[in-house]
Amino acid sequence: MAREKRCGVCKQLRPLAAFGRRSVSPDGRHPWCRGCVTDYRRRWTETHREVYRARQQAYRRRNRKRLRQYNREYQRRRRALIRLGKWRKVPRAIVTPRSVLRGS
Numbered sequence: 001m002a003r004e005k006r007c008g009v010c011k012q013l014r015p016l017a018a019f020g021r022r023s024v025s026p027d028g029r030h031p032w033c034r035g036c037v038t039d040y041r042r043r044w045t046e047t048h049r050e051v052y053r054a055r056q057q058a059y060r061r062r063n064r065k066r067l068r069q070y071n072r073e074y075q076r077r078r079r080a081l082i083r084l085g086k087w088r089k090v091p092r093a094i095v096t097p098r099s100v101l102r103g104s
């Protein structure tokens with residue numbers, strides 16, 4: 001298995017970890033590196049402000065309950081960490097467990 005891959009946008013050879021996961025691709029990775037995906041998304045959002053806004057609004061409406069639950073948990077952890085003087089000194093993965101993101 002190749003450990004590197006060439007980005008379809010910037011044409012740079014980068015380690016596989018620099019590409020997001022994509023189950024439908026033969027190698028399980030996105031054809032664009034993360035940096036190029038981020039640039040693309042930023043430009044798309046700038047040129048489609050209204051579409052972006054409407055989609056965000058629809059998403060928030062659809063997921064109101066889950067987002068509220070997530071925010072509540074996030075703030076609870078944040079307050080606890082501030083009390084301990086450890087706020088933002090721990091990796092995000094510990095602050096935000098996947099179970100909270102999934103809302104299960």
Ligand SMILES: [Zn+2]
Nearest residue numbers: 007010033036
């Ligand atoms: Zn790239």
